[in-house]
Amino acid sequence: MGYSIRSFEEGDAEALAELGRAAIGAIGRDAYSEEQVEAWLSNFAGPEVYQAQADAGTQIFIATDDDEVPVAYAMLEQTGHLDHLYCHPDHTNEGIASSLLETAALYAKYHGITHLFTEASEIAKPAFESAGYTAMKKRTFEIEGVEITNWAMVKTIEPASQAKNTA
Incomplete structure (x- = not known):
């Protein structure tokens, strides 16, 4: 099965929220307790957030399958904050997250964003590390009284205007 990456379009919000x-x-249970997953889900954005983010200038990169069905996505804010990176459970370990992270980094490079930063879950941390992010700190926070951990991670982006000319 092939995948392509495109930008957010009106009408994508519901599919992204469900994804x-x-x-x-499904995947969260591989590293978090049932109680932690339920707290995380209770705090997860509804479809209205995606359109609002896109309207505010956030880039939402969506990987779709051959039928144009969204199977993964990443949200990159203009500040360099990579807010979401989610893959549908049926499409993990296929390199899609890596492709989305590469797309976000290229966007940053050509739009003058010099640092990307994120709060990666225990599950997503290896994908971010493979994409050149460095774990800065393990974070513990609460959602509805339930402690959850994630990782503050950063990546430096060399601006396109500074890229070395190899010609």
């Missing part, structure tokens, strides 16, 4: 919830519900 994110499916990822947390």
Whole structure:
């Protein structure tokens, strides 16, 4: 099966909200307790957030399958904050997250964003590390009284204007 990456389009919001919830519900259980997953899900964004983010200038990169069905996505804010990276449970370990992270880094490079940063879950941390992010700190926070951990991670991006000319 092939995949392509495109930008957010009006009408994608519901599918992305469902995809994110499916990822947390299925994949999250590989590293978090049932109580932690339920707290995470209770705090997860609804579809209205995606359109609002896109309207505010956030880039939402969506990987779709051959039928144009969204199977993964990443949200990159203009500040360099990579807010979401979610893959549908049926499409993990296929290199899609890596492709989305590469797309976000290229966007950053050509739009003058010099640092990317994120809060990666225990599950997503290896994908970010493979994409050149460095773990800065393990974070512990609470959602509805339930402690959850993730990782503050950063990546430096060399601006396109500074790229070495190899010609």
